[in-house]
Amino acid sequence: MTTEATLADSLAVADRVRALMVRHGIGKRQQTTELCRILDLSFSQGHRKLRGSSPWTLAQIRKVAQAFGEPPTQLFAAQENGLGAAGAQPREATLNLGGFEGPCIAWIGAPLGRDERAEFVAYGEGERWRIVRCDGSPGEHAHEVQKIEIHPRRGEAQRATIAVVDADRAAAEALCDYLLQNGFEARAYDRLTAFTDALQTQTFDAIVTDWLFDGCTAAMAIESVRRSAQPDAPIFLLTGDLLTGKASESEISEVIRRFDVACYEKPARLAILVADLSKRLGRA
Structure with missing residues (x-):
């Protein structure tokens, strides 16, 4: 008999756990640490749970709910929340209201028909939701918003975002996990084209x-x-191909001179790499 959470997939459970934590005043940057404490997980395991890339067991769902004094069904499925609609689900979203733009938790219901009306509506934007006041007819793909919660954020230092580019996906993710543990945001890319495409819309x-x-x-x-839009970003080149002769020393030397690149041989000593990274970003 399986013990995996069959009532909801991992992504849905992760969404609800993050929303639950926000409602209880746990900021986004503290959520992984708090989950690791509750479930006795490593930082890497907790990070994957909250991304929805690691399956949740029923026992883990119950333990998280109990830690916050809420019923486990809050994480299994959408609740009616006293608003008369069982289909609404709590989601992380951005509220745009007049001159205000900030994060919120929104209970988002079904798509609205052309002739239906709602005071606030939600539009999906990739993995995020945008909440706006609706003064007239809802636009195409608008969803009804049944409840909005705004939680004041404590002042937190903005985490630097690091792009990790390595053909070995496992190695890239392992380095991302280490950077996350040391206070950075990190995104892994295993293809150069994926990384250069990301440069068109993102900054690192x-x-x-x-x-x-x-x-x-x-x-x-x-x-x-x-x-790119952030041309002065520090660049660290990691390679294990100089000793094997696969990489050209003269080509790497030219890149270091032309583009101000720091070079480390693999396997890199991660503590030293992070210390150098922190210094260059003014975080030391």
Whole structure:
């Protein structure tokens, strides 16, 4: 008999756990640490739980709910919340109201028909929701909003966002986990094209990249960073191919000179790498 949470998939449970924590005053940057404390998990395990990439057991769901004094059904399925609609689900969202724009938890219901009306409506934007006041007919794909909670945020230092680019996906994610434990946000990319595409719409405070990718080098991607919206971002090149002769020492030397790149040989000493990263970002 399986003990996995069959009443809801991992992503849905993760959404509800994050919403529950926000309602109880746990900021986004403290949620992984709090979950690890409750379930006795490693930071990496807790991070995957909250991303929805690791399955939840019924016992874990119950334990989280009990820790906050709420019924486990709050995490299994959507609640009516006293608003007369069982389909509404709590979601992390951004509220746009006059000159105010900030995070909130919104109970989002079914899509609205052309002739239906609601005071507030929600629009899906990728994995996020945007909440606005509706003064007339709802736009296409508008969902009814039945409840909104706003929780004042404590002042928190903004985490620097680091792009980790490595053809070995497991290695990239392992480094991301280490960076997360040391106070950074981190995003993994295992293809140079995926990373350079991300540069078109995102900015990164620093980049950590491998050198060789399917016969290509990271030189063009590094040049793209220097032409991006954040051209001064520190770049760290990690490679284990100099000793094997697969990488050209002269090519790497040229990239270091032209684009102000720090170079570390693999396997990198992560504590030293993070210390250098923190210093360059003014966090030391």
